[in-house]
Amino acid sequence: MKVKNIILVLALILYTTMTNAQETEATRLLKEQNTEFVPDIFKFGDNVWFAVGYDVSNIAMIEGETGIILIDAGMSPVRMEKLRLKFREITNKPIKAIIITHGHGDHFGGIQAFLDEGSNPQVWGRRGALGNNVGFNIEANAGKLAGLTYGNVRGGRQAGIILPDSLHINNGVAAKPDKQRTMFTRGKETAEFSPTHFFTEERKQIEIDGVKFELVAASGETYDNMYVFMPEQKILFCGDTYYKSFPNLYTIRGSQYRDVQSWYQSIDKMRNENSEYLLPGHTRPVVGKDKVKETLTNYHDAIKFVFDKTIEGMNKGMTPDQLVEYVKLPENLATKPYLIEYYGRVDWAVRSIFNGYLGWFDGNPINFNKLTPLAEAERMANMLGGIEILKEKALEAFKEEDYQWAAQLSDYLLAIDKNDSEIINLKAEALMEIAKNMVTATGRNYMNSYAIQLLKSIEE
Numbered sequence: 001m002k003v004k005n006i007i008l009v010l011a012l013i014l015y016t017t018m019t020n021a022q023e024t025e026a027t028r029l030l031k032e033q034n035t036e037f038v039p040d041i042f043k044f045g046d047n048v049w050f051a052v053g054y055d056v057s058n059i060a061m062i063e064g065e066t067g068i069i070l071i072d073a074g075m076s077p078v079r080m081e082k083l084r085l086k087f088r089e090i091t092n093k094p095i096k097a098i099i100i101t102h103g104h105g106d107h108f109g110g111i112q113a114f115l116d117e118g119s120n121p122q123v124w125g126r127r128g129a130l131g132n133n134v135g136f137n138i139e140a141n142a143g144k145l146a147g148l149t150y151g152n153v154r155g156g157r158q159a160g161i162i163l164p165d166s167l168h169i170n171n172g173v174a175a176k177p178d179k180q181r182t183m184f185t186r187g188k189e190t191a192e193f194s195p196t197h198f199f200t201e202e203r204k205q206i207e208i209d210g211v212k213f214e215l216v217a218a219s220g221e222t223y224d225n226m227y228v229f230m231p232e233q234k235i236l237f238c239g240d241t242y243y244k245s246f247p248n249l250y251t252i253r254g255s256q257y258r259d260v261q262s263w264y265q266s267i268d269k270m271r272n273e274n275s276e277y278l279l280p281g282h283t284r285p286v287v288g289k290d291k292v293k294e295t296l297t298n299y300h301d302a303i304k305f306v307f308d309k310t311i312e313g314m315n316k317g318m319t320p321d322q323l324v325e326y327v328k329l330p331e332n333l334a335t336k337p338y339l340i341e342y343y344g345r346v347d348w349a350v351r352s353i354f355n356g357y358l359g360w361f362d363g364n365p366i367n368f369n370k371l372t373p374l375a376e377a378e379r380m381a382n383m384l385g386g387i388e389i390l391k392e393k394a395l396e397a398f399k400e401e402d403y404q405w406a407a408q409l410s411d412y413l414l415a416i417d418k419n420d421s422e423i424i425n426l427k428a429e430a431l432m433e434i435a436k437n438m439v440t441a442t443g444r445n446y447m448n449s450y451a452i453q454l455l456k457s458i459e460e
């Protein structure tokens with residue numbers, strides 16, 4: 001990196017650290033969320049242990065008659081080896097089976113640490129709901145078939161991979177990666193993995209080593225998602241269908257459409273199990289029949305409200321920009337600690353639902369022939385009286401703390417001259433100011449990462 005770029009990056013980080021001295025409400029809330037990721041192993045009944053905070057996702061161990069069954073396997077083999085040794089302080093029984101709740105790498109990427117024990121366990125997964133020829137981890141397979149790789153770049157931004165500690169609090173429903181960067185740099189760990197046993201039914205009852213499980217189809221964050229229910233002990237392992245945050249109904253790294261209607265229907269099925277314990281794939285467990293019921297009811301109602309209200313607005317002819325103003329979560333739901341937008345956002349979900357049902361066209365025919373960014377920027381500059389005046393307006397907006405407008409005006413200027421270092425710096429600072437007031441960790445991380453990458457792109 002050129003010396004000038006290094007100086008700019010360091011100056012911006014210093015600037016942000018200093019201004020963060022006055023903590024925003026969003027920052028305070030995100031820091032409080034860190035308590036959800038403190039490493040701990042909970043015990044439920046005589047034979048169930050639930051590990052939180054040892055990796056990006058949670059892992060359960062159930063002791064059977066002669067062996068153990070695991071639910072999910074974390075993201076990193078290195079961290080899972082450490083957890084394996086912790087589990088071995090509890091029991092030395094061999095691994096009989098591993099049940100994977102869904103095909104996201106943070107739930108199965110660490111499986112090799114357990115397979116290396118050599119006990120040759122069954123590995124259970126759900127075959128997805130998009131057709132009989134589609135297997136585990138549909139989302140990744142679809143991207144691979146299309147040759148799509150840019151999702152990894154966006155995923156790295158939302159995970160805060162390049163962020164210094166001063167700008168990175170957490171990832172909303174997981175601790176900040178620290179050295180958990182293997183997810184984006186060492187794909188060989190998960191590339192060849194596939195379960196040995198699939199189920200395709202709505203509900204499948206199995207018994208492993210004397211322990212009864214019910215595997216239940218529960219599409220939501222992925223089409224291959226399931227939840228695992230232990231009927232005799234009333235314990236429900238829900239994967240990523242619930243966690244302590246408004247759910248990530250759309251992920252900014254990009255993915256296939258997440259079926260929002262199926263998601264809240266899956267939660268309804270979970271609610272009807274009348275569980276005593278709800279053990280999520282991220283964040284800490286929910287304990288007590290009444291508490292589980294209340295939590296799942298509110299979670300279900302929040303997602304269903306967003307879906308129904310969005311469809312209602314679409315039927316009125318509203319565009320996505322109008323819908324995000326129209327669809328607001330009711331206060332009695334929005335204020336629940338497990339529905340704060342740490343990970344997902346209502347407006348992101350609204351846009352995704354619109355696109356999932358009506359596609360890219362917002363209904364306004366003016367957008368059939370929309371001006372290119374350069375053509376629009378040139379007209380904006382001419383309307384104001386020239387590029388210098390447009391630049392003055394952008395700088396003025398930043399000075400007046402109208403950071404969103406400053407960033408948008410910066411885009412006009414960068415469409416005209418992408419190498420304008422003053423405006424690159426202005427946009428980067430505006431993005432980082434916006435980020436300070438974002439409680440949604442993925443969006444906050446993305447903005448800060450993008451800002452730093454902008455500065456690194458400056459040419460002398």
